[in-house]
Amino acid sequence: MIEFWYEFASTYSYPAAMRIEAMAEEAGVAVAWRPFLLGPLLHEHQGMTDSPFNVVPVKGQYMWRDMERVCAQEDLPFTHPSQFPRNTLLAARCAVVGIEEGWTPAFTRAVYAANFVADADIGSPDVLGALLEEVGASPTAVLAAAQAAPAKDRLKDHVAQARARGIFGSPSFLTPDGELFWGNDRLEQALTWASRHQERETA
Amino acid sequence: MIEFWYEFASTYSYPAAMRIEAMAEEAGVAVAWRPFLLGPLLHEHQGMTDSPFNVVPVKGQYMWRDMERVCAQEDLPFTHPSQFPRNTLLAARCAVVGIEEGWTPAFTRAVYAANFVADADIGSPDVLGALLEEVGASPTAVLAAAQAAPAKDRLKDHVAQARARGIFGSPSFLTPDGELFWGNDRLEQALTWASRHQERETA
Numbered sequence: 001m002i003e004f005w006y007e008f009a010s011t012y013s014y015p016a017a018m019r020i021e022a023m024a025e026e027a028g029v030a031v032a033w034r035p036f037l038l039g040p041l042l043h044e045h046q047g048m049t050d051s052p053f054n055v056v057p058v059k060g061q062y063m064w065r066d067m068e069r070v071c072a073q074e075d076l077p078f079t080h081p082s083q084f085p086r087n088t089l090l091a092a093r094c095a096v097v098g099i100e101e102g103w104t105p106a107f108t109r110a111v112y113a114a115n116f117v118a119d120a121d122i123g124s125p126d127v128l129g130a131l132l133e134e135v136g137a138s139p140t141a142v143l144a145a146a147q148a149a150p151a152k153d154r155l156k157d158h159v160a161q162a163r164a165r166g167i168f169g170s171p172s173f174l175t176p177d178g179e180l181f182w183g184n185d186r187l188e189q190a191l192t193w194a195s196r197h198q199e200r201e202t203a
Numbered sequence: 204m205i206e207f208w209y210e211f212a213s214t215y216s217y218p219a220a221m222r223i224e225a226m227a228e229e230a231g232v233a234v235a236w237r238p239f240l241l242g243p244l245l246h247e248h249q250g251m252t253d254s255p256f257n258v259v260p261v262k263g264q265y266m267w268r269d270m271e272r273v274c275a276q277e278d279l280p281f282t283h284p285s286q287f288p289r290n291t292l293l294a295a296r297c298a299v300v301g302i303e304e305g306w307t308p309a310f311t312r313a314v315y316a317a318n319f320v321a322d323a324d325i326g327s328p329d330v331l332g333a334l335l336e337e338v339g340a341s342p343t344a345v346l347a348a349a350q351a352a353p354a355k356d357r358l359k360d361h362v363a364q365a366r367a368r369g370i371f372g373s374p375s376f377l378t379p380d381g382e383l384f385w386g387n388d389r390l391e392q393a394l395t396w397a398s399r400h401q402e403r404e405t406a
Contacts, residue, residue, distance in 0.1 A: 045261050058248050058371045062383060168261045180265060185388050
């Protein structure tokens, strides 16, 4: 098993979300999808109230060009969104609702594609409703559940877990033996680690 | 050709410095060694007066563990240095002196090994003198040249070039067509890019 921790506003989490399922299956590792909010941690750790890529423009300039290269290499479409970062609170609350029902992986991919390919406002309930419908979930029921206490609490708990486990960026990958890997470009290494851990446990 | 931009205090630049020559030879790409100082850029871009890994402890904690994994994977020894970051001004000035004389690659590797394996103070003229001797350079002559105007100016020019070309971290790799790659984990991609560029130019 590997935990995949992601924030919907994170650019590099988009290719990770698109790649992880096939790669994990190949490695024989199950994926636990862990949507969380990075904003509170960036604020606590680094005093930031905006994306680091906006706070430090020279890093942002690099990141947008790098994203073009990374997506081209993975044959993934990519559009520089007209708004960055977008509000991801409602999307993340919807994503935690789907964990029990099984549609979180497909919904996650749909939200990233909306944000970074279709350039749609993933903060809008209308946009999210259409994506929920796409993945076979009930827009009305899920949007209502997303705004009720259990979903809010579960997302808060994800943020608390991320904080407690030393996560400071997205995407992050956590193995059962507590190894943390940060960044889309560490997905291969994280899966190798998780797979070796499994082999040791079952040997 | 590929330009390898590095700061001696940078942890991830150590494995990059150890790996680049053999990998570049394999790719048929020449390496231009470009020592620079990251401190002035971190200050200008991010207002930092210390390593980001000290300023943001949760990132530092991750980095030290990650360095252990990265070095283990590359079969490189690694010691968490007792002082971090160390003063790298004199080492960088020596390194620019060696570019014409040809010993900069060997000296660079020796400095990184002193900092991150032997845990030696690479800010000390005595330590640097011993490393210079190791790589066949004259300690007295080089240490004198390193503290004279031409070497100081050349290092300043490296920092100015780095700033002008959007470099904000170390290691960075720059290809002749202006593509910037940041991070030890991008060395493979940077060399592939440089090699394809060469093929197009000579086709």
